[in-house]
Amino acid sequence: MIPPLTLPQTTPPIVIIGAGGIVKDAHLPAYQLANFPVAGIFDLNPEKAQSLASAFNIPQVYASLPELIAQAPPNAVFDIALPASEILATLRLIPDGSACLIQKPMGEDLTQAEEILQLCRAKELVAGINFQLRYAPAILAARHLLNQGLLGELVDIEINVNVYTPWHLWDFLFKLPRTEILYHSIHYVDLVRSFLGNPQGIYAKTTKHPHMAQLASVRSNIIMDYGSTVRANILTNHCHQFGLTNQQSYIKLEGTKGAVKIKLGLLMDYPKGVPDAFEYVILKPNQEPQWQTMKIEGSWFPHAFIGAMAQVMLAAEGSITLPDNSVEDCIYTMACVEAAYKSSALGGVPIADGF
Template sequence: MKPALPLHTHPVFIIGAGGIVNSAHLPAYQLAGFDVQGIFDLSPEKAAATAASFQIPQVFTSLEQMIQTAPPNVIYDVAVPGSALIAVLQQLPPGARMLLQKPMGEDLEEAEQILSITRTKKMLAAVNFQLRYAPYILAAKELINQGSIGTLNDIEINVNVYTPWHLWDFLFTAERVEILYHSIHYVDLVRHLLGNPVAVFAKTVKHPAMAQLASVRSNIIMDYGDFVRANIITHHCHNFGTAQQHSYIKLEGDKGAIKIDFGALINYPHGVADTFQYTVTNENGHTEWKTLPVGGSWFPHAFIGSMAQVMLAAGQGGLPDNSVEDCIYTMACVEAAYIASKQGGVPLRNFSNTI
């Protein structure tokens, strides 16, 4: 499955030359035929190396130089940490069009500042919650939109893997890790499929083997009332080989179900193959699981859709599907999860006088 693509592409300038730019953004843009014309990074060596690897014609020595050189129809790919987004937005010109790396700031307060800046400067801004556009999610949405599995009433996302967090040095000083930098994708996906929840319950915890990091395991329940279940369970410290590792997205309706085993997180960064299975109950009440071949994966193919949304909006008007106006609610859900985790559940001591 492929995302909607613009008839006419726009030149892209990339701010940041980190690992995700090299492993996902640029490979995706090459696949899509997007024209990356320039790059800037605080490390000139990183920018030069990335430019050489991907044949990017211009390497800028400063953000100011990039802005002065930018063609009028440029789209900025702002691939910097969430903590740096506000500073970059303050420098970009009014009316600029951009794709912001997730998360949309380090917390909801920063996300609200980002939203305010983009509104004040009349910017066209989207957030790179790219799981929405992974080929297997597009395939699932097609089945759902066709009515094949009926009305969606159950979403379960379950991840049990070993994640080498040491690959990202900045996380060791981050106050928030698992939900903000990983499960945020699943929170956004649930919102994308079901809309905004009524409330969020959560508990996110550390692990003895990774005590120097903030929480690396999470349970999140997104509340959609009495007839819809939306659960996210993540455990990133299963360091016992890959035999019992898994990462899946299960979607159930009243007529059928979809199960996506996504392999990007298993034996990271090498990954394993994805599988897409679905079943539809026939008129006799019989169900049979079938496998649907789906070309492409989360990395790098989903990154095509994120940028394509900005290009489509720039060319046709309106807001991209992943606009900051929409994604602010993903950040609100994340904030709610952290607050819920801190507040905790109902203490058993409340019942000490009755049992």
Template sequence: MLEDLQQHWPRAANPKPIVIFGAGSIVTDAHLPAYANAAYPVAGLYDPDLEKARAVAQTHGIKAFSSPEEATGQAGAIFDLATPPDAHAGILSMLPQGAAVLLQKPMGSDLEGASEILKICRERELLAAVNFQLRFAPMMLALRDAVNRGLLGEIVDFDAWLALDTPWGLWKFLEPLPRVEISLHSIHYLDFIRGLLGDPSGVHAKSMGHPSSRIAQTRTAAILDYGDTVRCALSINHNHAFGRKHQACEFRICGTKGAAYLQLGVNLDYPRGEPDILEINTGDGWRSIELDGSWFPDAFTSRMSQLQRVATGEEEHLISGVEDAWYTMALVEAAYESSAAPATPIARKPQ
């Protein structure tokens, strides 16, 4: 049964053209390669930096729109917002009524921003999904398929362990931001956990920076409260700069019948990365699952495929739509509130 686990979302039979907002590295490294792999048509892209937009468009043989009005005027398109979170609301307000749109995560800079985005999407009746594409990585789709088939039994433990040397210097724009690690990185893990285990009742979290970094937070410890049956913990350290030997980027998921181990390779030796790994033990020893593709860019292909298929009527249920993604943002907000709150004090002397 492990040989035929789902790893890719079915391609849309009659895809709509895609209009991209943004021309940054995520577009050139993930979005455009992903859509080319699926042969999805890209009508063009827009970026306020018109010179950069034209250069990217020329490289990929697509059109560079000269204004946001020209870009949003493409009737019948799916709009792909690879833009900063504080830019989402303004672009959404310009989209045609009822349009299909994919929003880069996070869904706004904070929960207030997410609520504004949700309000706009409801008012304009947008078919809007958030690009929480980790759910669609080949290894994660395979894991979810194994869980859905009952191969692991009831999930009782989820551990995320990251000890990395993340090159924060690649993203200078992060330095002035008040929220970074949870809202821009671990949000992927929190969203994936929600998709697998459902919504926790609460969260205990502590997120902090590091003396070697100008980034507001680069280390996080968190516990998600799923009652007295499921234990869910995350240990995230982006400052483990002591060589590859003891670095890690892995999940361990244990159930009542089996367990799974995953390595998220892209985060190791970023941006070159290492292979993704999925191993599953259903009671008869560990078996390595041969993966067809990796998080980048294959998850972006499957994420767009799922939205395309809903937009074209091939599927009914939108995964990671804004209605659901709001709860991921609520979990992020709660984690930051927990981090800012004092811990339970310890008695200093006997009574």
């Protein structure tokens, strides 16, 4: 049996800043599933906010951000679903001592992330970052097997994404100097950290593609260095335009006693997706390894978003000291991302020549 996700004893009202696609497709469906009440929503485009309010029975559409701040219930959780460039300015307006869930990434670079961290400390915010893959049902199942000792010591994490991503769905990305690692592979960097802690260092190369030349990098290789006995590799290619036959999207965990392979169907044939899959194997003496499948209820979208918000609510009510996804922890995911970009810019070790 996989233990259920820990939910708060109390569910304070949520006010949402931003009404983009991620709010429509993930935040609001997740909150409905969890019975988390949404008190109101604001977006610079009033029609988008009103559309979501109608679709999800949200009682209040605020005319402006100051109106949302002024009229939000005193115990509200602020769900800040905005581009990274808007986070700092928005946090400055949030009442001191408030609880808030901040859309990833935690700023556009490590400098902004540090400013966000210092501001959250100064304002004593109960602040979490929406690195929700940590709480996807399949990840929780894998973590349970690991915590039960069934997989042994975790020695290998491999994440391989070879898909065709329709980047045009996120038009703001076309103006940014950083794309793939900051907005996609960051999920996997954070996930690896959630299992193995902070790495000793990062090796990375992130590249563009001629068919997506308007974007910054859209393919990445990232090695997270955990010493001589643990391997952690992230490989992403968003440009596989050759049909579903050889698309793949998986997370593989290998321990000394067993292994898990999770298929992330959401990313294949996006946004329609294909079914997820959860396979695992546990070694038994004098027996050939037998892979088995486990039925997992729920998927990355929208179910993982329940866990990200639940952590903030649990901390706000005092059931835990800090959210698992607190700004105090997630700053290190941003540090890893910054190191990856630095490694990519520095390049590899030159090979000898002149033979």
